[in-house]
Amino acid sequence: MKAARFHGRGDIRIDEVPEPVVRPGTVKVEVEWCGICGTDLHEYLEGPIFAPPADAPHPLTGETVPITLGHEFAGVVAELGEGVTDLRVGDRVVVEPYIVCGRCDACTQGRYNVCQSLGFVGLSGMGGGFSQYVVAERRWIHPLGELGTDVGALVEPLAVAYHAVRLAGTRPDHTAVVFGAGPIGLVTTAALRAVGVEEVIVVEPADVRKEKASVAGAGAVLDPRSTDVTAEIMELTKGRGADVTFECAGVDAVLKTAIQSTRVGGTCVNVAIWGHEASVAMNDLVFREVNVLGSLAYADDHRPVIDLIARGKVDPHQFITGRIGLDDLVVGGFQELIENKESNVKILVQPR
Numbered sequence: 001m002k003a004a005r006f007h008g009r010g011d012i013r014i015d016e017v018p019e020p021v022v023r024p025g026t027v028k029v030e031v032e033w034c035g036i037c038g039t040d041l042h043e044y045l046e047g048p049i050f051a052p053p054a055d056a057p058h059p060l061t062g063e064t065v066p067i068t069l070g071h072e073f074a075g076v077v078a079e080l081g082e083g084v085t086d087l088r089v090g091d092r093v094v095v096e097p098y099i100v101c102g103r104c105d106a107c108t109q110g111r112y113n114v115c116q117s118l119g120f121v122g123l124s125g126m127g128g129g130f131s132q133y134v135v136a137e138r139r140w141i142h143p144l145g146e147l148g149t150d151v152g153a154l155v156e157p158l159a160v161a162y163h164a165v166r167l168a169g170t171r172p173d174h175t176a177v178v179f180g181a182g183p184i185g186l187v188t189t190a191a192l193r194a195v196g197v198e199e200v201i202v203v204e205p206a207d208v209r210k211e212k213a214s215v216a217g218a219g220a221v222l223d224p225r226s227t228d229v230t231a232e233i234m235e236l237t238k239g240r241g242a243d244v245t246f247e248c249a250g251v252d253a254v255l256k257t258a259i260q261s262t263r264v265g266g267t268c269v270n271v272a273i274w275g276h277e278a279s280v281a282m283n284d285l286v287f288r289e290v291n292v293l294g295s296l297a298y299a300d301d302h303r304p305v306i307d308l309i310a311r312g313k314v315d316p317h318q319f320i321t322g323r324i325g326l327d328d329l330v331v332g333g334f335q336e337l338i339e340n341k342e343s344n345v346k347i348l349v350q351p352r
């Protein structure tokens, strides 16, 4: 089968690789759609970051580059391993793309998303969604029911958002602010609305993204170039500040504004992955007892996200800005996302 593999920085090739073989307790999935993630772009432009280099194999997979990419995928069950009896060939499913140890403190706490040996299918080995077939353990397979597999490919990014929203203890009567309306900020906005939060404010300078934020459900969109964001949020919240804020940019000035616009005793969630050490004025936290917490990926979040989509609480179609074939991955996918960053959210790849 064909697979898009990361060989090194700026080097992704469509290679011919052997089909993965189903084992007891696993499921072979024929991938129908796989989204391109910001993480994939980072890997391509600045990597290897997650992909294990030749001299440092991943501790659980033992694999090194070249690594098949693609971790936001859904497809249909192609074959069932021995002992898997609760699925049928042809079922539409999404794969939670984890590689975890199952033994460390995080794993024993059920917080397997921060496993000390954490790896991702499509970044650390065990194949990836930019190929026709993936084999994964039954525990990582989530049935989509009647939902399409294109929508299924959006479950993973929505699960990232849902996890952050859940971790923050967000309630429907909360006021929430999302900083940044890139792909993660947009799915966070949609996830907040999906769980019933009525007042969602988005902070974003780019015009195209501002419009997308409104579609995703933002009640107000603030432009940090022309607005004193903290003052405006105070105004909109009757002088209190927001109950929950989400930093989806990974920028010092944004983090500062996010903390300062969080209500006394409220929570500022960091969803961004940082390229540098952040500077934080600790007194901004101390004097108003603001909580700051980190949120990474998802754990037990796929099922509730699938249910929210099935119940019509969020429509993932709004995030699909392109569909391409595997052979067009680099030019029509990666290059397109790099050159037209703001007009794109998710480009889906059909890996056949």
Ligand SMILES: [Zn+2]
Pocket (backbone or CB within 6 Å): 037, 038, 039, 071, 072, 156, 157
């Ligand atoms: Zn991703």
Ligand SMILES: [Zn+2]
Pocket (backbone or CB within 6 Å): 100, 101, 102, 103, 104, 105, 106, 107, 112, 114, 115, 116, 117
């Ligand atoms: Zn672990």
